[in-house]
Amino acid sequence: MFCPLVCLWPLLSCLPSPMPPILPPPTPCAADSTPRPAGDAVPHRNQKPPTHRQRCRITTSSSSSPLSAARVLIANDPTPRAFSALFKAASSSSPSPSLGSQLHAQAVVRGFLGDGDNTILSTAVLNFYASCREPDLARRVFDRMARRNAVTWNALIKGYAQAGRRDEALALFRCMRRQGGVAPDKYTFPALLSGIGRNHGGGCVQELGGAVHAQVVKSGLDKDPFVGASLVSMYAATGALEDVKVVFDDVDTLDPVVWSSMISAYINCKEEEAALLTFYKMLCQDIKPRQFVYSSLFAICGSMSMLEMGRQVHAHSLKNITDKDAAMTNALLTMYSDCGCIDDAWRVFESNDIVDVISYNSMILALGQHAQPKEAAELFRQIKFSGLIPDEVTLLNLLSAFNHAGLVHEGLHLFDSMLDIEGIKPTYQHYACVIDMLARSGEIEESMKTIKEMPFEAETSLWRIVLGACSKHGDIETGMKIAEMLFEMEPYEPTNYILLGNICARLGRWAEAEKVRSLMEKRGIDGDDAFSWIEMGQTTHKFGVDDRSHPISEEIYRNLDRLIGSIKAAGYVPDTNFATHSTEKDRREESLRYHCEKLAFAFGDLASPSGDTLRIMKNLRVCGDCHSAYKYFSLVTGRKIVLRDNHRFHHFYNGACSCGDYW
DNA sequence: CTAGGGTTAG
Numbered sequence: 001m002f003c004p005l006v007c008l009w010p011l012l013s014c015l016p017s018p019m020p021p022i023l024p025p026p027t028p029c030a031a032d033s034t035p036r037p038a039g040d041a042v043p044h045r046n047q048k049p050p051t052h053r054q055r056c057r058i059t060t061s062s063s064s065s066p067l068s069a070a071r072v073l074i075a076n077d078p079t080p081r082a083f084s085a086l087f088k089a090a091s092s093s094s095p096s097p098s099l100g101s102q103l104h105a106q107a108v109v110r111g112f113l114g115d116g117d118n119t120i121l122s123t124a125v126l127n128f129y130a131s132c133r134e135p136d137l138a139r140r141v142f143d144r145m146a147r148r149n150a151v152t153w154n155a156l157i158k159g160y161a162q163a164g165r166r167d168e169a170l171a172l173f174r175c176m177r178r179q180g181g182v183a184p185d186k187y188t189f190p191a192l193l194s195g196i197g198r199n200h201g202g203g204c205v206q207e208l209g210g211a212v213h214a215q216v217v218k219s220g221l222d223k224d225p226f227v228g229a230s231l232v233s234m235y236a237a238t239g240a241l242e243d244v245k246v247v248f249d250d251v252d253t254l255d256p257v258v259w260s261s262m263i264s265a266y267i268n269c270k271e272e273e274a275a276l277l278t279f280y281k282m283l284c285q286d287i288k289p290r291q292f293v294y295s296s297l298f299a300i301c302g303s304m305s306m307l308e309m310g311r312q313v314h315a316h317s318l319k320n321i322t323d324k325d326a327a328m329t330n331a332l333l334t335m336y337s338d339c340g341c342i343d344d345a346w347r348v349f350e351s352n353d354i355v356d357v358i359s360y361n362s363m364i365l366a367l368g369q370h371a372q373p374k375e376a377a378e379l380f381r382q383i384k385f386s387g388l389i390p391d392e393v394t395l396l397n398l399l400s401a402f403n404h405a406g407l408v409h410e411g412l413h414l415f416d417s418m419l420d421i422e423g424i425k426p427t428y429q430h431y432a433c434v435i436d437m438l439a440r441s442g443e444i445e446e447s448m449k450t451i452k453e454m455p456f457e458a459e460t461s462l463w464r465i466v467l468g469a470c471s472k473h474g475d476i477e478t479g480m481k482i483a484e485m486l487f488e489m490e491p492y493e494p495t496n497y498i499l500l501g502n503i504c505a506r507l508g509r510w511a512e513a514e515k516v517r518s519l520m521e522k523r524g525i526d527g528d529d530a531f532s533w534i535e536m537g538q539t540t541h542k543f544g545v546d547d548r549s550h551p552i553s554e555e556i557y558r559n560l561d562r563l564i565g566s567i568k569a570a571g572y573v574p575d576t577n578f579a580t581h582s583t584e585k586d587r588r589e590e591s592l593r594y595h596c597e598k599l600a601f602a603f604g605d606l607a608s609p610s611g612d613t614l615r616i617m618k619n620l621r622v623c624g625d626c627h628s629a630y631k632y633f634s635l636v637t638g639r640k641i642v643l644r645d646n647h648r649f650h651h652f653y654n655g656a657c658s659c660g661d662y663w
Numbered sequence: 664c665t666a667g668g669g670t671t672a673g
Contacts, residue, residue, distance in 0.1 A: 150665080
């Protein structure tokens with residue numbers, strides 16, 4: 001039995017939460033990317049020509065690449081069987097279409113695909129093209145075949161499904177029995193379902209899913225773990241958690257993959273606690289977890305900022321996983337970053353010997369969120385030396401690092417050179433990031449201009465970003481215009497009202513602020529309640545605004561009052577511009593005093609040894625007055641404080657914040 | 664000759 005994670009914090013009961021990460025001492029990135037042996041050249045030389053058996057074996061031998069195996073094979077009078085094996089080998093690891101078509105040509109030249117019974121070899125060729133995401137080429141092979149068996153159909157269905165061509169995959173599925181006279185088997189359903197729902201949400205998928213599920217039951221395959229796992233993820237993609245559970249209950253539960261798809265299903269449906277409990281149940285059944293499960297668990301712990309749980313899961317993975325895995329390691333890196341531990345994230349990155357682009361992307365993202373744009377840029381520079389190629393996410397993450405830090409120049413420069421230098425065409429998200437950057441830095445006009453000029457239609461979320469910038473810079477005219485537009489497009493989105501109200505409040509136009517508020521009330525709209533939380537050992541403590549529900553609430557308030565006394569003595573002045581909710585001046589200061597992030601700090605300060613770093617999370621953007629108070633908190637208590645809001649991390653130390661007050 | 668689950672991005 002695997003160590004059960006301290007019994008998974010008796011039943012949990014955790015928190016919802018938003019996004020990203022934190023902090024500090026720049027380890028000049030020594031990412032000594034392991035240079036890989038150049039190319040897949042040079043076949044291993046055998047002194048004697050290989051025997052027939054050797055020829056078959058050589059094609060699947062894992063020690064030589066498909067290309068070198070192919071060279072040896074072609075030089076040695078291959079048989080059709082050997083060709084099949086070679087196609088199989090070529091399909092598995094990042095298939096190269098050109099190698100495939102050369103082999104295909106060789107097979108044709110040798111007459112292996114001419115006529116007669118070549119079903120197996122043709123299917124191997126077909127499967128090769130399907131694996132290359134070239135279902136149309138696979139289809140051409142398919143159409144020329146004299147005979148097709150279930151394997152042939154399954155391979156082609158998989159080809160279309162994985163290329164995201166759901167309708168064609170389904171059409172083939174229907175033809176299979178009717179025209180092909182072949183019944184679907186336990187390979188068919190996973191092939192069909194693997195592509196459905198994933199990229200294509202939407203209602204029709206759900207109906208189709210139900211119909212396919214019915215076929216599964218009819219075929220008596222509902223116990224099969226492969227079929228079950230694919231059904232689980234199909235239903236999860238549509239959010240149909242009830243159906244997921246039905247499938248899970250039917251299926252043979254000794255299979256680890258079924259468990260990991262169940263865990264992912266809960267994550268997809270935003271049931272993180274259930275996902276953790278499922279992991280626990282899995283351990284209780286003595287099922288050994290694999291890398292996949294840990295990636296999912298790290299993602300949960302990160303997104304919910306459960307550092308202690310994350311550490312335990314990490315330790316657990318070290319005991320149970322011996323092979324390193326890029327995806328798992330990347331998830332681990334992100335988990336530490338999301339929990340506010342940027343130096344642990346660094347450690348994971350630097351000790352990782354299976355770095356891929358996503359590793360770099362994740363680390364660049366983390367650095368950006370933790371206000372270390374220089375390090376992010378340096379890492380970007382290093383990608384080239386590692387033999388990896390930056391992708392659009394890389395560029396986006398680096399842009400966003402510049403954005404967080406207000407490095408508008410660098411950001412614009414990068415954006416302008418994306419296409420020419422990196423060969424990556426800016427997507428909507430790149431534009432959105434740049435527009436955000438311009439607006440937040442005060443270039444609101446310029447950002448509006450960019451919105452008009454970009455080759456995409458702006459979504460409401462982008463307008464909301466600009467509205468937020470108007471609020472920050474007190475541009476009430478533009479703000480009003482955008483707000484009115486947004487009120488029409490999405491009349492029930494609370495953020496729009498709140499942002500406009502904030503503009504008025506910041507400019508001291510209290511009557512108008514009040515008007516916005518009453519409009520909101522009239523329409524029955526509620527903003528999200530703000531809350532903050534802090535983890536102490538295995539317990540998470542959550543605070544709302546003016547919250548007195550904590551068991552030691554009295555002490556917390558007393559400590560906060562004391563702290564505010566000392567920070568005032570140190571120079572802190574409450575910024576009542578952030579008190580948007582009441583109109584009388586002295587009440588405004590009071591309303592700031594017990595903001596949830598201040599309560600969480602006061603608690604953390606009480607509950608942990610002095611000098612400890614405190615990590616505090618907030619579900620919404622951190623309030624400006626609290627940001628200022630936190631700087632003084634770090635000064636008077638000598639603590640490091642990491643504050644995560646829904647956007648980024650702030651690291652407070654010695655009276656200053658890592659964001660340099662730009663946020 | 665065919666199959667299921669995971670990681671970055673707002």
